[in-house]
Amino acid sequence: MKENKITEIPFEEAEYSVFDFETTGTSAHNDKVIEIGIVKIKKGKIADTFSSFINPGRPVPFYITQITGITTTDVQDAPYFDEVYPQIKEFIGDTILTAHNLAFDHSFLKHECLNHELEFPGNDAICTLRLARRMFPHFPSKSLGNLVKQLKIRHRDVHRGLGDATATAKVLLRMFKQLREEHDIDTVSDLISFQKHSASTQPFRIIKKKLLDDVVNIPVEPGVYFFKNAKDEIIYIGKAKSLKERLRNYFMNNAMRKSKEIVRKASRLGYQTTNTELTALIAEAELIKKHLPKQNKMLKKYPRSYFINILFTHDYPSVEVSSTFNFDGNNYFGPYPNRDTANSLKEIIDKTFLLRECSDKEFKKKRRCYLADIDRCYSPCTESDIKQAYSEELERVNDFLCGNNQSAVDRLLNRMKELSAKQKYEEAGQIRDVVNSILKQLNRSSILAEPINKANVLIEIPGAKRNDYMLLLDGKMYFRDYLLNEKDQFVDILEGYFSGDIQLIKELTEKDLENLRIALGWLVKKRNMIKVHYLKSYKSIEELGPELIFNKK
Numbered sequence: 001m002k003e004n005k006i007t008e009i010p011f012e013e014a015e016y017s018v019f020d021f022e023t024t025g026t027s028a029h030n031d032k033v034i035e036i037g038i039v040k041i042k043k044g045k046i047a048d049t050f051s052s053f054i055n056p057g058r059p060v061p062f063y064i065t066q067i068t069g070i071t072t073t074d075v076q077d078a079p080y081f082d083e084v085y086p087q088i089k090e091f092i093g094d095t096i097l098t099a100h101n102l103a104f105d106h107s108f109l110k111h112e113c114l115n116h117e118l119e120f121p122g123n124d125a126i127c128t129l130r131l132a133r134r135m136f137p138h139f140p141s142k143s144l145g146n147l148v149k150q151l152k153i154r155h156r157d158v159h160r161g162l163g164d165a166t167a168t169a170k171v172l173l174r175m176f177k178q179l180r181e182e183h184d185i186d187t188v189s190d191l192i193s194f195q196k197h198s199a200s201t202q203p204f205r206i207i208k209k210k211l212l213d214d215v216v217n218i219p220v221e222p223g224v225y226f227f228k229n230a231k232d233e234i235i236y237i238g239k240a241k242s243l244k245e246r247l248r249n250y251f252m253n254n255a256m257r258k259s260k261e262i263v264r265k266a267s268r269l270g271y272q273t274t275n276t277e278l279t280a281l282i283a284e285a286e287l288i289k290k291h292l293p294k295q296n297k298m299l300k301k302y303p304r305s306y307f308i309n310i311l312f313t314h315d316y317p318s319v320e321v322s323s324t325f326n327f328d329g330n331n332y333f334g335p336y337p338n339r340d341t342a343n344s345l346k347e348i349i350d351k352t353f354l355l356r357e358c359s360d361k362e363f364k365k366k367r368r369c370y371l372a373d374i375d376r377c378y379s380p381c382t383e384s385d386i387k388q389a390y391s392e393e394l395e396r397v398n399d400f401l402c403g404n405n406q407s408a409v410d411r412l413l414n415r416m417k418e419l420s421a422k423q424k425y426e427e428a429g430q431i432r433d434v435v436n437s438i439l440k441q442l443n444r445s446s447i448l449a450e451p452i453n454k455a456n457v458l459i460e461i462p463g464a465k466r467n468d469y470m471l472l473l474d475g476k477m478y479f480r481d482y483l484l485n486e487k488d489q490f491v492d493i494l495e496g497y498f499s500g501d502i503q504l505i506k507e508l509t510e511k512d513l514e515n516l517r518i519a520l521g522w523l524v525k526k527r528n529m530i531k532v533h534y535l536k537s538y539k540s541i542e543e544l545g546p547e548l549i550f551n552k553k
Contacts (some may be wrong), residue, residue, distance in 0.1 A: 008470060008471075009187060009188050010187060011176070011179070011180075011185060011186070011187060011190065011191045012043075012044050012176055012180070013043060013044075014095075014096055014188050015040065015041065015042050015093075015095040015096065015121075016040070016041040016095055016096045016097075016098045016126070016169070017038050017039070017041075017091065017092040017093075017095040017096070017097055017098065018038065018039045018040075018041065018098040018099065018165050018166075018168050018169040018172060019037065019038045019039075019042055019092075019097065019098070019099055019161075019165055019546065020036070020037050020099060020105060020161050020162075020164040020165040020168065021033045021035070021105050021109070021161065022034050022035040022036075022064075022068050022070060022159065022160065022161050023064075023109050024056050024058065024060060024061055024064055024106055024356060025061065025064070026104075026231065028104075028108045028110070028111040028207065029328060031059065031108075032054075032056035032057065032081075032112075033054050033056065033081060033108055033112055034053065034054055034056050034060060034064075034068075034070055034074075034075050035051070035052070035053050035054060035068075035070060035075075035160065035161040036050075036051065036052055036054060036084075036088065036161050037049070037050070037051040037160065037161030037162030037163065037164065037165035037166070038051070038088070038092065038162075038165055039162070039165045039166050039168075039169040040052040040091070040093055040095065041169055041172070041173065041525060044173065044176060045173075046166070046169055046170075046173075049162060049165075049166070050077065050087070050088070050091045051161055051162040052078065052080035052081065052084050052087070053070070053074055053075045054075065054078055054080065054084060055075050055076065055077075055078045055079060055080045055081075056075060058082065059072045059319060060072045060074075060075060067159050068159045068160060069159075070159070070160075071230060073159045080116075081112045081115075081116055081491050082116040082118060085112075085113075085116070085118055085389075089119075089121060091153065092121060092123065094123065095123065096123060096124050096125065096126055096188065097121065097123045097124070097125040097126070098125065098126045098127075098128065098168065098169075098172060099125075099127065099131050099168065100127070100128045100144045100164070100168045100171070101127065101129045101149075102125055102126070102127035102128075102129070102130070103127070103419065105451055106125065109121075120255065124188065124192060125218065126191060126195060127195055128144075128147075128168055128171050128172055128175070129142055129144075130195040130196075131172075131175055131179075131194070131195050132147055132171075132175075133492075134183075134194065134195065134254070135175060135178060135179070135183070136150070141322050144164060144167060144168060144171070145158070146172075147171050148167050148171065151171060151174050153167060153170045153174065154169060155167040160275050179191065181192070182246070182249075183249070183256070183261065184238065184256065184258070185256070186250075186258075186297070190431070192260060193256060193257050194256055196452075196489060203517055208266075208267055210267060210268055211260045211263075211266055211267060211268060211269055214268055214269035214270070215247065215251065215269060215318070218243050218244045218247050218269070218271060219243055219271075219273060220242050220243065220244045220245070221242070221243060221273040221274070221464065221465065222239075222240060222241050222242065222243070222273065222274050222275070222277045222279075222463070222464075223239070223240065223243050223271050223272050223273040223274045223280050224237060224238070224239045224240075224271065224272055224274070224280050224283045224284050224287060224298075224483075225237070225238055225239075225240065225246070225247060225269065225270065225271040226238075226244055226269060226270050226271070226287070226291075226293075227262050227263075227265075227266035227268075227269055227295070228266060228268040228269070228270060229266060229267055230267045232268070234267065234293050235262065235265055235286060235292045235293050235294050235295045236262045236293050236294075236295035236296060237287050237288050237291065237293050237296060238284065238552065239277070239280040239281055239283070239284035240277075240399050241277045241280075243271055243273070245454060247269070247271075248261065248344055250262065250263055258295075261295070262295050263549050265295070272483050274468075274483060275461075275463040275465070275466040275467060275468045275481070276462075276463040276467075276468045277522070278461055278470075278519060278522050278523070278526075279479055279482060279483070281518055281519075281522055282482075282515050282518055282519060283483055283484055284480075285514065285515070285518055286352035286484055286511070286515070289485075289511075292518070296468060304323055304521065305323075305334060305335030305336065305337070305340050305517075305520055305521045305524050306321060306322070306323055306334060306335060306336045306337075306338065306341070306342035307321070307322045307323075307325050307332045307333060307334035307335055307336070307342065307452070308320075308321065308322075308332070308333040308336075308342060308345055308346060308349075308401060309321070309322045309325070309330050309331070309333075310331040310332075310333075310394070310397065310398070310451075311330050312329055312330050312331060312412060313328065313329050313330055314360070315378040315380075316355075316356055316363070316390055317330075317355070317394060317432070318355060318356050318358070319346055319349050319350075319355060320346070321339065321342045321343055321346050323339070324517070325452055325453075325517075326513070327453050327475050327508055327513075329453070330453075331398070331451040331453065332451055332452045332453055333401040333402075333446055333448070333451055333452070334446045334448070334452065334520070334524075335445055335446060335447065335452075335520045335521065335523075335525065336522040337524050337525065337527075345401075349397055349400065349401075349432075350376075351376070352400070352411065352412060353393055353396060353397050353400075354375075354376065354377055354378045354390075354393050355377070355378075355390070355393060355394070355397065356371075356377055356378070356379075356380055356381070357371060357377065358381070362381075363380075363381050364381075365381070366381050366382055367382070368381070368382045369381075376395065378390050399449075401446070401451075402450060403449040416432055420511060435470050445532070446524075447511070447520075447523055447527050447532060448523055448532065449532075449534070450534070452472075452475060452516075452520070453474065453475050454474060454475075455472050455474075455475075455499065456472070456473050456474065456534070456535045456536060457471075457472050457532050457533060457534055457535060458470070458471055458472075458494070458532075458533045458535060458544065459471075459523065459530055459531070459533070460530060460531040460533070460548060461523075461526075461529075462529060462530075463531050466481075469490070471490060472516075473493070473497060475508055475512075475516065476508060476512060477512065477515060477516050477519060478490050478493055491541075494541055495541060497535060498535075498538075498539065498540050498541060531548075533548075
């Protein structure tokens with residue numbers, strides 16, 4: 001990573017090479033490397049791996065074999081370090097080197113390079129052990145074994161290079177969200193600086209009396225906060241699940257350099273409470289764009305969600321996975337918590353229903369394809385009389401994405417029986433796997449059982465003192481008692497829905513779309529704590545009221 005550009009890179013978008021050595025002992029000066037595992041992270045996902053045994057030029061001690069399972073036989077024909085090093089160097093490139101207890105692995109890398117007269121890589125480096133000490137001070141141990149246990153991460157091939165590197169990579173990815181939301185880390189340089197500080201909880205001295213008075217009066221509720229300079233100009237805006245806990249971090253001795261800079265430039269501290277973290281998150285985004293504070297150097301990154309998009313803009317719609325949505329005439333189902341879940345659902349749709357899977361370019365060639373030959377597509381590119389059948393199949397896909405899985409399962413079971421009767425057991429087994437996939441997806445389906453662009457729902461979000469109520473009508477989002485509302489129209493709009501008069505709903509703006517993206521990204525992560533009410537199931541506000549499950553605040 002080039003030094004002059006490192007401050008410009010959001011840490012989630014950087015590339016990391018997470019590595020782990022297995023060695024003949026604990027002394028880099030006296031012992032040797034016997035195995036290396038490297039996991040590459042790109043754009044917040046594991047993208048590639050590399051591993052190799054390494055010949056240490058000596059027998060592997062028995063106690064090391066007992067720990068790792070690596071024997072002298074395993075390494076005696078392996079390449080020596082200098083022979084495998086060109087591959088290692090090419091694999092890591094200019095990525096950020098990462099390890100758990102980086103000092104240990106770094107020291108072995110340094111001595112191996114020194115002993116073989118190789119150029120030591122000068123990459124920037126991150127230590128997940130040091131990050132863990134700052135982020136999880138309450139954990140009884142910060143060892144890799146305890147971290148994966150506390151964070152509920154599966155750790156395979158313990159005490160092996162690639163196994164430990166993979167576990168470390170997953171720990172780092174799990175840290176990403178907390179680093180941004182709770183520690184205000186934006187860039188790679190912020191991350192490097194953050195790991196260098198101790199976990200001290202001692203406050204540093206606040207000289208400005210008015211700022212001190214403001215800090216003392218901060219409540220524990222969620223909300224947005226803003227630092228102001230002597231001219232009463234807002235210089236920084238943030239949000240918090242707990243204002244008191246979040247702002248306390250700004251005034252610790254181990255606070256980030258950026259946080260201390262904000263405090264030094266600030267003369268006053270203001271805040272506005274919200275009912276939940278969700279409305280704080282949306283208010284923060286709006287306020288940053290409105291005030292453009294100097295210390296908010298980068299626009300906030302918000303959780304990405306994934307959607308199933310039915311492309312109704314085509315005469316014969318197909319289905320695709322999308323990381324965004326729009327109100328463009330297509331139907332968007334979701335959000336789903338990650339790309340893998342969305343891809344799994346698309347694969348189920350492809351194998352269960354007879355919609356086309358080809359691109360528009362292939363479709364225009366009007367050539368019958370393999371999928372049509374095996375009865376997995378209606379072949380609308382060559383058949384002219386299947387418009388009605390195709391529309392009915394689209395309805396079945398729509399029902400499936402709305403949560404009506406039984407019809408899809410019944411259809412597949414019937415197909416499986418037919419294949420078994422014809423002794424096509426391999427194909428029947430593939431159908432069985434699709435059925436199992438559907439059953440596995442039941443707990444990971446979308447938070448909405450209607451397309452986002454057509455959803456009419458009331459969502460309850462419980463708060464510690466007061467709840468948030470989110471109304472979504474055909475893509476337009478409203479919150480009750482939202483702090484940035486000039487006028488609270490929530491009840492009027494809800495009554496308008498039930499009376500058939502929804503003239504209060506205006507055209508969707510770019511701000512509406514952005515706020516909805518933020519809200520959906522948050523809701524899908526908190527799906528187990530919210531309640532969705534489908535307005536079509538009720539005739540009036542009075543009928544809806546008794547169904548609200550959280551305390552009526």
